[in-house]
Amino acid sequence: MRVLVRIFITCLAVYCPQYVFSQDTIKQYHPVVKGTKADSISPERENIYPYTSLQQLLKGNTAGVYIQEPTGESGAFTSIALRGTAIPSITSKDIYESQPTIVLDGIPLIMDHPFTFDIQLFGYNHLGPASNLLSAIDLNNIEKIEVVKDFGRAAMYGPRAANGGVILLTTKAPVKGRRKISFNTYFGMVQRPHIYTTNAKFENDFRQRFYNKYATTEQLQTYPLYLRDSTNNAYYGPSNWTDLYFKNTPVYGVNASLSSGTDRANFRFAAGNQRSANTADNSKMDRYNAMFEINMVPLQGFTVSSMISASRLERTRSRWLRDRFAEMQYLPDLSSPLPPNKQYYAQYLDQFTKSFDDNKTNEINGYFKINIKPSNSLQINSQFGFDYNEGLRDLFYPSTLLETVNYLSNYFGYNQRVIFNNSITFDHTWKEKHHVTIEAGEGFQADYHRYNYAYAYKGPNDLIRINLLHSDNTKDEYLSPKSFDHALIFSFLDKQRARLLSFYGRAAYDYNDQLDLSVLFRADGSSSAQPDNWWLFTPTFTAGLNIKNIWLKDNHAVDALKLQASWGRVGRLMPDDRFGEGPQYTSDLSFSNNPVRFSYNGFPGISRAYSSGYIGYGITWPYTDQLNVNVSAGVLDNKLQVSLDLYNKTDHNMLLAVPFSAEYGYNFRYRNGMAVRNRGIDLSLKASVLPAKSAVQWVPGITLNYNRNTLIALPDGMQELTVANGSKLLKVGNAIDQYWVLENEGIYNRDADIPTSKEGKRLNYKGIPLMAGDPRWKDINGDNVIDDKDKVLKGHVSPVISGGFNNDIYWKGFTLGLSFYCALGRKVMNAEVANRFDFINREGKIDMSAVKEITFWSKVGNYDKYPLYNPWSTVDAYRTDQDLFLENGSFLKLRTLSLQYDMTTAKWWNKKGKINGLAIYATATNVFTITPYTGGDPELVDFNGFDTGYSLPLSRTYTIGLKMDL
Numbered sequence: 022m023r024v025l026v027r028i029f030i031t032c033l034a035v036y037c038p039q040y041v042f043s044q045d046t047i048k049q050y051h052p053v054v055k056g057t058k059a060d061s062i063s064p065e066r067e068n069i070y071p072y073t074s075l076q077q078l079l080k081g082n083t084a085g086v087y088i089q090e091p092t093g094e095s096g097a098f099t100s101i102a103l104r105g106t107a108i109p110s111i112t113s114k115d116i117y118e119s120q121p122t123i124v125l126d127g128i129p130l131i132m133d134h135p136f137t138f139d140i141q142l143f144g145y146n147h148l149g150p151a152s153n154l155l156s157a158i159d160l161n162n163i164e165k166i167e168v169v170k171d172f173g174r175a176a177m178y179g180p181r182a183a184n185g186g187v188i189l190l191t192t193k194a195p196v197k198g199r200r201k202i203s204f205n206t207y208f209g210m211v212q213r214p215h216i217y218t219t220n221a222k223f224e225n226d227f228r229q230r231f232y233n234k235y236a237t238t239e240q241l242q243t244y245p246l247y248l249r250d251s252t253n254n255a256y257y258g259p260s261n262w263t264d265l266y267f268k269n270t271p272v273y274g275v276n277a278s279l280s281s282g283t284d285r286a287n288f289r290f291a292a293g294n295q296r297s298a299n300t301a302d303n304s305k306m307d308r309y310n311a312m313f314e315i316n317m318v319p320l321q322g323f324t325v326s327s328m329i330s331a332s333r334l335e336r337t338r339s340r341w342l343r344d345r346f347a348e349m350q351y352l353p354d355l356s357s358p359l360p361p362n363k364q365y366y367a368q369y370l371d372q373f374t375k376s377f378d379d380n381k382t383n384e385i386n387g388y389f390k391i392n393i394k395p396s397n398s399l400q401i402n403s404q405f406g407f408d409y410n411e412g413l414r415d416l417f418y419p420s421t422l423l424e425t426v427n428y429l430s431n432y433f434g435y436n437q438r439v440i441f442n443n444s445i446t447f448d449h450t451w452k453e454k455h456h457v458t459i460e461a462g463e464g465f466q467a468d469y470h471r472y473n474y475a476y477a478y479k480g481p482n483d484l485i486r487i488n489l490l491h492s493d494n495t496k497d498e499y500l501s502p503k504s505f506d507h508a509l510i511f512s513f514l515d516k517q518r519a520r521l522l523s524f525y526g527r528a529a530y531d532y533n534d535q536l537d538l539s540v541l542f543r544a545d546g547s548s549s550a551q552p553d554n555w556w557l558f559t560p561t562f563t564a565g566l567n568i569k570n571i572w573l574k575d576n577h578a579v580d581a582l583k584l585q586a587s588w589g590r591v592g593r594l595m596p597d598d599r600f601g602e603g604p605q606y607t608s609d610l611s612f613s614n615n616p617v618r619f620s621y622n623g624f625p626g627i628s629r630a631y632s633s634g635y636i637g638y639g640i641t642w643p644y645t646d647q648l649n650v651n652v653s654a655g656v657l658d659n660k661l662q663v664s665l666d667l668y669n670k671t672d673h674n675m676l677l678a679v680p681f682s683a684e685y686g687y688n689f690r691y692r693n694g695m696a697v698r699n700r701g702i703d704l705s706l707k708a709s710v711l712p713a714k715s716a717v718q719w720v721p722g723i724t725l726n727y728n729r730n731t732l733i734a735l736p737d738g739m740q741e742l743t744v745a746n747g748s749k750l751l752k753v754g755n756a757i758d759q760y761w762v763l764e765n766e767g768i769y770n771r772d773a774d775i776p777t778s779k780e781g782k783r784l785n786y787k788g789i790p791l792m793a794g795d796p797r798w799k800d801i802n803g804d805n806v807i808d809d810k811d812k813v814l815k816g817h818v819s820p821v822i823s824g825g826f827n828n829d830i831y832w833k834g835f836t837l838g839l840s841f842y843c844a845l846g847r848k849v850m851n852a853e854v855a856n857r858f859d860f861i862n863r864e865g866k867i868d869m870s871a872v873k874e875i876t877f878w879s880k881v882g883n884y885d886k887y888p889l890y891n892p893w894s895t896v897d898a899y900r901t902d903q904d905l906f907l908e909n910g911s912f913l914k915l916r917t918l919s920l921q922y923d924m925t926t927a928k929w930w931n932k933k934g935k936i937n938g939l940a941i942y943a944t945a946t947n948v949f950t951i952t953p954y955t956g957g958d959p960e961l962v963d964f965n966g967f968d969t970g971y972s973l974p975l976s977r978t979y980t981i982g983l984k985m986d987l
Contacts, residue, residue: 081825081842084703103185107672143347150380157332171649172589209980221256329387361878434472561589635690694736701728725824794891818966821846834926849910853970938986
């Protein structure tokens with residue numbers, strides 16, 4: 022009989038998902054929910070570092086979380102991936118749609134909606150301030166961060182958990198019985214880097230090798246003017262532009278809080294300010310925070326809680342020419358770049374100071390909660406919460422910066438979320454062994470996104486920096502100045518609405534802390550789903566087995582050993598409210614520089630959604646299934662703690678834009694049917710290495726994630742599909758984050774080396790015969806033609822293995838902390854070097870590819886490793902869709918280094934004083950990087966894995982600080 026019971030329990034553990042209830046979740050969202058142990062981070066260890074966002078704190082500190090910082094610019098957008106991603110990165114919008122939900126004290130925070138990309142000709146940055154909204158969170162106010170990835174717990178958040186789970190933030194609770202004042206401040210400096218600068222002589226020497234070998238007389242005559250005159254000191258003089266571009270810049274932060282109260286009423290108030298900066302291009306950001314939280318118990322069993330938090334971000338952005346031209350949608354003469362000499366570069370900066378670029382973000386969120394407990398077994402909870410953020414950008418460029426044409430733009434957009442949740446819970450224990458929990462609840466979420474955007478060209482002068490819509494252009498009086506020409510004023514506005522109504526029921530059983538089972542059923546209705554598919558019903562099953570308490574009670578070497586499993590399904594919300602409508606008319610006039618226009622000379626107009634894609638009927642809910650198995654153990658008096666997760670997450674029925682019949686006029690249509698699987702392992706390990714009696718203690722910790730994704734289906738049974746304007750291939754059986762490239766095998770030095778067919782036809786590239794000086798690309802299918810059929814899928818944009826290695830060493834009040842961060846098994850496309858070699862196709866064109874930033878006058882990478890192709894070749898020899906520029910982008914970084922001293926441990930400290938805690942600390946961040954990558958920082962790439970050079974460095978920062986509790 023005992024054997025049969027063991028077999029039965031084992032089968033439950035393997036085939037039924039687990040659910041273990043914990044007090045941590047009680048404090049989060051539902052008062053009686055248990056779940057598998059989530060990866061938990063205490064910001065107390067991390068808040069001595071000058072982190073500017075939640076993403077920076079998470080990096081390397083929890084398994085299964087991959088943070089991608091495309092730039093070191095303060096406040097810029099940074100992406101999070103939980104256990105990989107199931108959304109192919111085709112456009113910038115896809116990154117926004119693949120972000121996990123951040124839940125602050127039960128409030129699922131609303132992020133920017135990417136629909137502004139629809140009206141942008143160049144999608145480099147989100148319109149408006151383009152700030153990272155998670156930078157608005159003051160981490161000094163956060164008590165605990167939990168990354169919930171298994172659906173045993175995450176499924177209670179329904180569709181909000183579709184992107185790999187949720188991240189739960191718990192603010193610090195008010196103290197009871199005494200007053201507490203906390204203070205944390207630091208001051209420091211970001212250090213300017215040392216780079217290899219160049220001038221026109223270096224560039225001339227670089228290009229002359231190509232001209233000497235391949236150029237014709239006609240091509241020699243088109244040599245760039247700025248490189249011809251060696252006496253031109255602006256280009257051939259000292260290359261000291263870095264003296265103006267990079268500067269050692271101060272940073273600081275201060276946070277203070279006051280908390281007090283009793284068991285019947287308590288509160289906490291906190292306020293703070295932080296200045297973060299980058300050494301490059303005067304980029305910086307100021308953040309201001311204030312928060313107030315109060316709890317009251319007017320009657321026994323009746324608790325009222327409320328919190329309100331407000332933040333403001335003021336951001337100074339980088340001055341990239343590319344971003345300026347993309348915003349203006351106007352390209353000037355690009356034949357002469359900015360000069361590398363600081364005397365001449367200063368003249369440009371002097372004109373730039375006549376412009377302004379004000380970027381502001383305001384955020385406010387809060388909640389009101391009621392908890393009623395009529396008996397020890399029954400609880401009723403009700404919560405109202407909201408989150409609101411708004412972004413503003415006022416921009417002006419004078420005519421001296423752009424061929425006598427000045428420019429003005431204004432953006433105002435906001436995101437608003439309101440939630441209302443109610444639950445009733447029965448929780449009872451019989452005979453101290455049988456614990457049953459039954460819960461039912463509902464949730465309502467209303468989202469609203471809106472923006473207003475306008476820009477104008479060619480004002481009467483550079484003193485009028487506002488758009489005077491009602492001015493009289495026929496008068497010159499002070500009260501009626503000439504404004505921007507109405508024919509050159511362009512206005513845009515749009516909005517998105519979404520509603521989510523959810524009902525759920527949960528039942529859970531726990532036997533003597535040995536076996537636990539639970540089941541959850543949800544019904545989610547979305548306004549963005551089509552009328553015949555409004556509702557989706559999803560189950561979650563969980564099971565857990567406490568092996569220690571069953572079979573190893575007398576084993577003193579094993580302190581804890583648990584086996585837990587979960588299987589769950591959650592729906593995935595539609596990315597746009599248009600999907601709830603089916604075929605429709607829209608504002609899609611598509612003339613002028615904008616891909617979308619709403620009116621012509623003030624007259625509104627609509628058409629079919631030809632450029633934004635056809636949405637037909639029959640579109641159903643996408644959904645995500647995940648199986649998670651966890652083994653957690655503690656041995657040797659818990660000196661070694663290990664947690665291992667194996668997961669299989671499959672996203673089914675996903676939407677994808679597929680080609681449509683050209684005769685209908687649509688660029689593409691949306692279809693269900695894509696499926697992507699992510700499989701992997703999460704490993705967390707923490708140990709206390711040295712004996713307990715040792716004066717020195719060393720506590721290392723490791724977090725690692727192994728993840729591989731596979732495309733297992735495409736809509737309509739397709740086996741492969743070319744997307745992203747032909748630059749990316751989705752192929753069933755392969756990963757969705759691979760590069761699609763030609764395989765490069767060297768150079769054809771002579772025409773005689775080029776293969777010919779039996780008919781005597783020379784090998785060609787899409788009909789263009791290859792010649793001496795062209796790349797030797799591999800003819801995969803042997804048809805004597807190099808084309809897309811010879812491209813292969815290679816490498817991965819996302820790392821196969823990522824994680825961190827943290828070390829804390831303690832000695833007599835001193836704490837030495839070291840944190841390493843790694844990403845292995847990833848590739849980087851060195852597009853910056855490719856563009857440098859492709860100078861012929863990029864020189865002097867009126868095209869965004871011809872833009873040369875001031876950073877053009879620097880050398881990044883090893884130029885000697887690349888073949889000397891003919892840059893005039895019509896096959897585009899230095900194209901980026903070849904593996905010539907695909908490099909190993911793995912890296913290991915020492916992200917943080919700190920030394921902290923707890924002054925209260927000193928013998929002279931008076932422990933009876935009013936100061937309960939006092940510590941001083943010094944930190945260094947971004948200390949060094951070890952990588953085989955020959956370009957810049959391998960971490961700083963765009964969402965497609967391209968290193969374009971458009972990234973500010975991750976600045977090395979040094980700070981000293983003080984923490985105090987009264």
